[in-house]
Amino acid sequence: MEVLDRNGLTEREFLEQYRAGDYERPSVAADMVVFTVMDREEDNFHKLPDKELYILLIRRGGHPFLGKWALPGGFVQPDETAEQAAARELNEETGLSDVQLEQVGIFSDVGRDPRSWVISCSHMALVGSSRLQIHAGDDADAAVWFKVSYRLLREHKELFEEGYVQTWTYELKLRAGEEELAAILNRTVRAKPNSKSTVYSIMSNDGLAFDHAKIIACAIGRLREQSDDCEAALQLMPEQFTMTELQQVYEVIIGKKLHQADFRRTSAGLVAETGHYRRKAGQLPALLYRRSWGEG
Amino acid sequence: MEVLDRNGLTEREFLEQYRAGDYERPSVAADMVVFTVMDREEDNFHKLPDKELYILLIRRGGHPFLGKWALPGGFVQPDETAEQAAARELNEETGLSDVQLEQVGIFSDVGRDPRSWVISCSHMALVGSSRLQIHAGDDADAAVWFKVSYRLLREHKELFEEGYVQTWTYELKLRAGEEELAAILNRTVRAKPNSKSTVYSIMSNDGLAFDHAKIIACAIGRLREQSDDCEAALQLMPEQFTMTELQQVYEVIIGKKLHQADFRRTSAGLVAETGHYRRKAGQLPALLYRRSWGEG
DNA sequence: TCAAAAGTGTTAGGAATACACCCATGG
DNA sequence: CCATGGGTGTATTCCTAACACTTTTGA
Numbered sequence: 001m002e003v004l005d006r007n008g009l010t011e012r013e014f015l016e017q018y019r020a021g022d023y024e025r026p027s028v029a030a031d032m033v034v035f036t037v038m039d040r041e042e043d044n045f046h047k048l049p050d051k052e053l054y055i056l057l058i059r060r061g062g063h064p065f066l067g068k069w070a071l072p073g074g075f076v077q078p079d080e081t082a083e084q085a086a087a088r089e090l091n092e093e094t095g096l097s098d099v100q101l102e103q104v105g106i107f108s109d110v111g112r113d114p115r116s117w118v119i120s121c122s123h124m125a126l127v128g129s130s131r132l133q134i135h136a137g138d139d140a141d142a143a144v145w146f147k148v149s150y151r152l153l154r155e156h157k158e159l160f161e162e163g164y165v166q167t168w169t170y171e172l173k174l175r176a177g178e179e180e181l182a183a184i185l186n187r188t189v190r191a192k193p194n195s196k197s198t199v200y201s202i203m204s205n206d207g208l209a210f211d212h213a214k215i216i217a218c219a220i221g222r223l224r225e226q227s228d229d230c231e232a233a234l235q236l237m238p239e240q241f242t243m244t245e246l247q248q249v250y251e252v253i254i255g256k257k258l259h260q261a262d263f264r265r266t267s268a269g270l271v272a273e274t275g276h277y278r279r280k281a282g283q284l285p286a287l288l289y290r291r292s293w294g295e296g
Numbered sequence: 297m298e299v300l301d302r303n304g305l306t307e308r309e310f311l312e313q314y315r316a317g318d319y320e321r322p323s324v325a326a327d328m329v330v331f332t333v334m335d336r337e338e339d340n341f342h343k344l345p346d347k348e349l350y351i352l353l354i355r356r357g358g359h360p361f362l363g364k365w366a367l368p369g370g371f372v373q374p375d376e377t378a379e380q381a382a383a384r385e386l387n388e389e390t391g392l393s394d395v396q397l398e399q400v401g402i403f404s405d406v407g408r409d410p411r412s413w414v415i416s417c418s419h420m421a422l423v424g425s426s427r428l429q430i431h432a433g434d435d436a437d438a439a440v441w442f443k444v445s446y447r448l449l450r451e452h453k454e455l456f457e458e459g460y461v462q463t464w465t466y467e468l469k470l471r472a473g474e475e476e477l478a479a480i481l482n483r484t485v486r487a488k489p490n491s492k493s494t495v496y497s498i499m500s501n502d503g504l505a506f507d508h509a510k511i512i513a514c515a516i517g518r519l520r521e522q523s524d525d526c527e528a529a530l531q532l533m534p535e536q537f538t539m540t541e542l543q544q545v546y547e548v549i550i551g552k553k554l555h556q557a558d559f560r561r562t563s564a565g566l567v568a569e570t571g572h573y574r575r576k577a578g579q580l581p582a583l584l585y586r587r588s589w590g591e592g
Numbered sequence: 593t594c595a596a597a598a599g600t601g602t603t604a605g606g607a608a609t610a611c612a613c614c615c616a617t618g619g
Numbered sequence: 620c621c622a623t624g625g626g627t628g629t630a631t632t633c634c635t636a637a638c639a640c641t642t643t644t645g646a
Binding site: 594596598600603604608610611612614615618619 | 620621622623624625626627628629630631632633634635636637638639640641642643644645646
Binding site: 340341342343344538539540556557560576578579580581582583 | 621622623624625626627628
């Protein structure tokens with residue numbers, strides 16, 4: 001059935017004569033916060049290596065922010081979705097494919113890119129360290145893993161008659177060799193009877209390009225809050241692992257310690273015994289587990 | 297300190313000579329799913345009016361999708377964030393301001409707009425029905441509240457060696473007077489050892505423009521899952537309300553019934569008694585409550 | 593010998609859930 | 620009178636956090 005618009009055109013005729021308006025359009029970048037967890041060297045022969053959270057950054061080779069560090073990413077092209085663009089960029093830069101990408105959000109602050117109008121469509125990904133070594137070095141001249149430290153400095157809450165304003169101040173520190181980047185971020189929640197909004201803002205920033213400190217903070221926040229079970233941790237594990245290793249990775253992700261017995265109980269449904277054991281100096285042999293898709 | 301790039305330019309010199317590349321750029325639309333809860337007429341003098349969930353749609357007056365219904369929204373402009381654009385559009389179309397806007401996500405499927413490359417940056421908002429009547433009619437010639445029905449039709453899970461695929465099929469029905477829109481949507485989760493992704497897809501669609509059925513489904517899903525307390529419901533309430541009213545609104549949002557005594561216990565910390573009573577025919581007078589920011 | 597991890601068991605407290613009541617109202 | 624909501628009390632189940640304890644290993 002042909003429907004005519006006010007100019008008497010059918011939809012097909014309309015589309016044929018359609019020319020995109022010449023108003024201004026933004027570039028849309030797909031940026032990525034790629035997380036991994038790696039071991040720290042340990043001296044004590046008894047202790048298992050501690051796990052630490054890392055993200056991938058790339059040193060900028062041109063203006064603006066020349067020499068600063070930025071999230072990997074690139075521009076979305078007309079023949080792909082934002083997710084596909086992120087996956088493509090990740091593959092080009094690290095050789096990785098088949099990783100879970102999750103949207104973090106849109107970052108569209110005015111002036112966030114001094115060159116021109118660029119909106120960032122940010123994603124996060126979790127990549128197991130066992131998969132990393134395979135592809136290291138591709139485009140990795142300037143791509144470096146930075147150890148993440150993200151901690152709450154202070155919290156402030158002010159009550160008003162009709163709501164409240166609560167501010168959390170975080171310190172973000174990223175370290176790789178000599179390089180040390182730091183930023184202070186505020187997360188502000190403004191609650192009124194009919195609205196409640198969360199806003200991140202950068203208070204200080206040393207070494208990170210654009211508003212990427214904000215994107216990283218959002219991603220870490222998301223990582224911590226969304227992980228109510230160890231789903232996320234399981235994505236970072238190799239095929240076989242001990243329960244303690246899984247727990248360590250999970251603890252690094254959510255940023256707090258758990259009790260061993262309880263962790264084993266709650267995550268029992270997500271893993272299965274392999275029957276093999278891992279032997280380590282000075283300790284009891286540990287049963288190796290694998291991911292299980294049991295009856296979920 | 298002046299850093300020079302490979303062309304010997306300072307950052308300032310670089311930015312002065314910078315011209316945006318002439319590769320293709322998308323238009324970025326800020327679309328909105330505006331929810332409200334309204335009463336249904338009741339015949340029984342004893343019963344309180346039932347609450348029902350509504351969303352706001354606008355009839356398209358031009359190609360493409362002429363005559364179909366679409367989410368309110370508009371294009372993001374260079375001097376505003378995506379959030380601000382959504383707030384501005386909402387204000388222009390309904391007169392509402394000061395509402396909570398939350399990001400639902402980016403929708404960038406290739407070909408989602410037949411005219412040209414348009415990416416939708418979607419938000420959702422909760423608006424109390426008491427605030428609606430004030431501003432009705434502004435631009436509301438074509439803006440209509442549709443009653444929402446969103447229910448699970450079937451669920452399917454298939455296990456593989458290395459993961460599983462789980463699909464939920466939902467029926468989305470929107471009704472306003474004679475107008476009835478319907479869509480069938482699939483939510484598919486693909487889990488593999490190192491990735492887990494959720495994808496929505498439209499199986500059938502009668503009356504909704506673009507991929508807006510998908511956006512609506514995402515927003516409803518978000519609404520239901522995120523609401524672990526009645527925070528969201530409180531945003532829809534007028535200044536004073538009875539606990540039963542609050543419970544009704546909350547039940548409509550999450551799509552299930554709760555027990556009265558338990559609801560009162562769990563939400564006790566979020567409200568405070570006003571001391572006033574509401575009298576209704578055939579019932580005990582009910583204590584009116586207001587929102588409270590107590591010691592949260 | 594001993595620090596550290598592997599592994600199992602028990603307990604107390606709190607939240608969620610389910611019922612079971614009684615009260616007041618006005619068509 | 621009585622359907623309906625207003626409001627309170629209480630038993631039960633479930634989950635979680637916290638603690639306690641034993642075993643094994645190799646430098």
